Amino acid sequence: MIKFNKALKDIKVYEAGKPIELVVREYGIDPKDVVKLASNENPIGTSPMVAQAIRNHADKAHLYPDDSMFELKEALASKYDVLSDNIIIGAGSDQVLEFISRAVLDENSSVLMSAVTFAMYEIYTKQMGAKVLRTMSYEHKYEEFIEAYTMRKPKIVYICTPNNPTGDATKKAEVLKMIGQMKDAIVVVDGAYMEYASAKDSEYAITPNDLMEFSHVIYLGTFSKAYGLGGMRVGYGIAQKELIAQLYKMRPPFNISTLSLVAGIEACKDEDFVKESIALHTEQIKRYEAFADDNGFEYIESYTNFITYVFDDRIDATEISDALLKQGVIIRNLASYGMNAIRITIGTSKQNDIFFKHFKALL
Numbered sequence: 053m054i055k056f057n058k059a060l061k062d063i064k065v066y067e068a069g070k071p072i073e074l075v076v077r078e079y080g081i082d083p084k085d086v087v088k089l090a091s092n093e094n095p096i097g098t099s100p101m102v103a104q105a106i107r108n109h110a111d112k113a114h115l116y117p118d119d120s121m122f123e124l125k126e127a128l129a130s131k132y133d134v135l136s137d138n139i140i141i142g143a144g145s146d147q148v149l150e151f152i153s154r155a156v157l158d159e160n161s162s163v164l165m166s167a168v169t170f171a172m173y174e175i176y177t178k179q180m181g182a183k184v185l186r187t188m189s190y191e192h193k194y195e196e197f198i199e200a201y202t203m204r205k206p207k208i209v210y211i212c213t214p215n216n217p218t219g220d221a222t223k224k225a226e227v228l229k230m231i232g233q234m235k236d237a238i239v240v241v242d243g244a245y246m247e248y249a250s251a252k253d254s255e256y257a258i259t260p261n262d263l264m265e266f267s268h269v270i271y272l273g274t275f276s277k278a279y280g281l282g283g284m285r286v287g288y289g290i291a292q293k294e295l296i297a298q299l300y301k302m303r304p305p306f307n308i309s310t311l312s313l314v315a316g317i318e319a320c321k322d323e324d325f326v327k328e329s330i331a332l333h334t335e336q337i338k339r340y341e342a343f344a345d346d347n348g349f350e351y352i353e354s355y356t357n358f359i360t361y362v363f364d365d366r367i368d369a370t371e372i373s374d375a376l377l378k379q380g381v382i383i384r385n386l387a388s389y390g391m392n393a394i395r396i397t398i399g400t401s402k403q404n405d406i407f408f409k410h411f412k413a414l415l
């Protein structure tokens with residue numbers, strides 16, 4: 053009998069957004085009628101420049117990528133005004149989360165995060181046999197974090213701003229105040245949706261350089277959301293070079309593919325694509341806010357590319373999610389996070405029309 057690590061007993065497998073193929077298979081819906089608003093992907097797709105660069109490199113698939121990732125690191129260094137030594141690249145920022153966990157956690161450690169936040173924080177923590185500590189609120193509240201930090205001495209503190217799956221964000225001043233009080237932990241500022249928050253309100257905009265004076269802080273960013281490259285798996289961590297050097301010890305060689313590297317480099321050259329994505333988003337999210345107001349339910353003000361609708365007991369999030377799925381509309385049910393709520397990625401105008409049509413009919 054194989055004895056798996058004790059830690060595995062307590063781990064629930066990450067539940068990814070349902071793929072389009074599954075809806076086609078299970079409900080016999082035409083793929084062109086399926087609307088996927090479940091994984092916070094960019095609804096306008098991939099930058100044409102990036103897609104072309106990937107095609108141009110298709111015949112380089114036999115070569116291992118440049119393991120130094122020189123060009124991508126240079127591009128990020130110039131984008132954020134930091135040095136290459138301050139950067140580590142991951143297969144998604146997810147992989148950087150994994151490096152951080154493995155670098156500092158053991159069975160005796162704990163990790164602090166908000167009540168409702170990115171599900172992978174818990175999984176990476178439990179993989180190391182460490183304990184998950186949560187604050188009372190899904191918002192990142194200073195008093196709650198400092199009290200838990202002081203009492204429990206966690207090795208990692210996650211500040212997800214903007215937060216997934218709730219969509220709220222924490223002001224830069226508040227984040228800096230917290231960070232200054234938690235110097236014995238690695239504080240991870242996860243900015244997966246920062247492009248959206250920065251565009252909406254400068255008080256919420258955080259750049260890696262805002263954090264660089266702290267030796268215990270790492271900023272995480274990704275190409276998966278605003279840059280439209282979820283399928284390429286490219287993310288990064290930015291911190292002082294001593295912290296990055298430690299994380300490098302956890303990194304396998306060639307941890308992102310040749311084509312992913314090309315995609316990341318090219319994406320840094322096409323900031324117009326990000327601007328265009330955010331402009332569409334800014335216009336379309338207003339329709340979701342109005343829809344909630346018109347139909348008498350609450351939403352959390354969003355600083356991300358999705359919106360979270362919170363229901364009272366007149367609407368059941370699981371029922372509504374299942375019913376929408378049967379119509380070919382894939383959204384995220386937040387019941388497993390303990391919330392009677394759904395998370396909807398803001399789509400294109402047409403995708404949103406379809407969502408509103410089916411949702412309205414169900415109400």
Ligand SMILES: *Cc1c(COP(=O)(O)O)cnc(C)c1O
Nearest residue numbers: 144145146170216244274276287
């Ligand atoms: C999407 C997401 C990530 C990471 O995505 P990758 O595709 O692995 O780069 C990290 N944190 C949050 C909060 C996210 O929503």
